[in-house]
Amino acid sequence: MPEQLIKGYQRFREGYFRRNKDHLNSLAEGQWPRIAILSCCDSRVDPSVVFDAKPGELFVIRNVANLVPPCETEGLFHGTSAALEFAATKLLVSDIVVLGHAQCGGIRALMDRPEDLDMASFIDRWMTLAEPARLAAEASQQTHGVNGVNGANRYVACEQFSIEHSLNNLMTFPWIKTRVQQGLLSVHGWYYDLSLGTLSRFRPGDATFTPLC
Numbered sequence: 001m002p003e004q005l006i007k008g009y010q011r012f013r014e015g016y017f018r019r020n021k022d023h024l025n026s027l028a029e030g031q032w033p034r035i036a037i038l039s040c041c042d043s044r045v046d047p048s049v050v051f052d053a054k055p056g057e058l059f060v061i062r063n064v065a066n067l068v069p070p071c072e073t074e075g076l077f078h079g080t081s082a083a084l085e086f087a088a089t090k091l092l093v094s095d096i097v098v099l100g101h102a103q104c105g106g107i108r109a110l111m112d113r114p115e116d117l118d119m120a121s122f123i124d125r126w127m128t129l130a131e132p133a134r135l136a137a138e139a140s141q142q143t144h145g146v147n148g149v150n151g152a153n154r155y156v157a158c159e160q161f162s163i164e165h166s167l168n169n170l171m172t173f174p175w176i177k178t179r180v181q182q183g184l185l186s187v188h189g190w191y192y193d194l195s196l197g198t199l200s201r202f203r204p205g206d207a208t209f210t211p212l213c
Ligand SMILES: [Zn+2]
Pocket: 040, 041, 042, 064, 065, 066, 101, 103, 104, 105, 106, 107
């Protein structure tokens, strides 16, 4: 049994749970988060910590490298798409944030992958979703030199191109595209550098990332 979890739970029960009992009790009525966040599984990037959010405030979807797949309707299992559908059509969130991050292991694996992909690997197959970002990052390196665009190294470039690609894929889901067109939903691409504690946002106009605050 992982002792760390038992001890952490005991601290939670005695501390956080007691201090926030009323709020947590009120959540038994249901959840009404206004914001959905798609972030990486990376243990260092926890949206609730980064955004100082309480339970019930954020609908968090996590997968390897915070990728949004395109809308595909064949009968396979689409966990991320199902969560997005729930957020957009049931919770009716007003914002979806794709939260990328620095030092992403998934992106690093994509950029450093061998020529021959192991399509039996769930990770390798999953990361092919970001192949357009890898190609864009490599092309950017060709154009802007070893440090890439805006001084970004090839990993940062791919992490950021991948966010842009995921934003494009979000719009392939009809229930997202329609709500965006109706002005009921906004989508955002943010990039978090965990070592610096900085947060920047993607600006579609000039396709750059600028400090958010
Ligand atoms: Zn990651």
